[in-house]
Amino acid sequence: MIIINSRKAAIVGCGFVGSASAFALMESGLFSEIVLIDADRNKAEGEALDISHGLPFAKPMQLYAGSYEDISDAAVIIVTAGAGQKPGETRLDLVKKNVGIFKSVIPEIAKYNKEGILLVVANPVDILTYTAARLSGFPKNRVFGSGTVLDSARLKYLLGEHLGVDSRSVHAFIIGEHGDSEIAAWSSANVSGIPLHNFCEMRGYFNHDEATQKIAEDVKNSAYEIIEKKRATYYGIAMSVRRICEAIVRDEKSILPVSSIQDGNYGISGVALSMPAIVGKNGVEGLVPINLNEPETAALRASADTLRKVIDDVLGEEQNA
DSSP: OOOOEEEEEEEEOOSHHHHHHHHHHHHHTOOSEEEEEOSSHHHHHHHHHHHHTTGGGSOOOEEEEOOGGGGTTEEEEEEOOSOOOOTTOOGGGGHHHHHHHHHHHHHHHHHHOSSSEEEEOSSSHHHHHHHHHHHHOOOGGGEEEOTTHHHHHHHHHHHHHHHTSOGGGEEOOEEBOSSTTOEEOGGGOEETTEEHHHHHHHTTOOOHHHHHHHHHHHHHHHHHHHHHHHSOOOHHHHHHHHHHHHHHHTTOOEEEOOEEEEEEETTEEEEEEEOOEEEETTEEEEEOOOOOOHHHHHHHHHHHHHHHHHHHHHHGGGGGO
């Protein structure tokens, strides 16, 4: 019987996101062992060597290139494998290519590790989280995606800049799809317990609808802007991966908007999307109901319908298997 090593992680896919995540996790000191896996073994070896050469400035650990056999005792398997998003391409445009990649990657993971947590980071993350849950056979609590953790961080950052306050004091979520149908949950947003609109007025802002609409659009378009300017996004998502892994390894029970399979919440089932969830050593330990007004609830259901249509189009009858 294989005993899971709570301080071991595996990263499958060593592109920009995978390598940046490996670097962020190395610096975090969360893990004592990280194995990198890539279809291009040389790429994985090069990234492992490059990051390992900085270990004298960090904490002792093993970081190396390996194969799927090496993940058997990993507590967290981070899947970043997939085609990158190109300029002018939506996240959903990627779906057919990356579902195909997952059909080869996920069964290999499940062959060697059945007890770890599967953290999906590749895009479109909601569709691929659903795909990974189907293909792996893992319990739903142990398969989830990075979801809107980064989107919510972008929202907090922009609100902090707008209001002139520390973004860590801003409490707000992006929910639904990580993509074009995402929703800013304004009705539950607050700054250190003060309702957002009240805090805005304290800071001299009164044109709430115009301001919130612009900020939500800026959040939604952030990835497109970054891709247009530098062809890929990876630092922000790497820090999001680190944050999620902190919650898992330390069993923090942190509330994070990860993408998980929905089972009747707000009338939504059969898709993976992001809602605030309690994340700890067992993965998603429960969803946290937040106050949503009627338009937000309707938008969330529409976001779920968008994802369900993609699932039906791409996976067809297989999804009911």
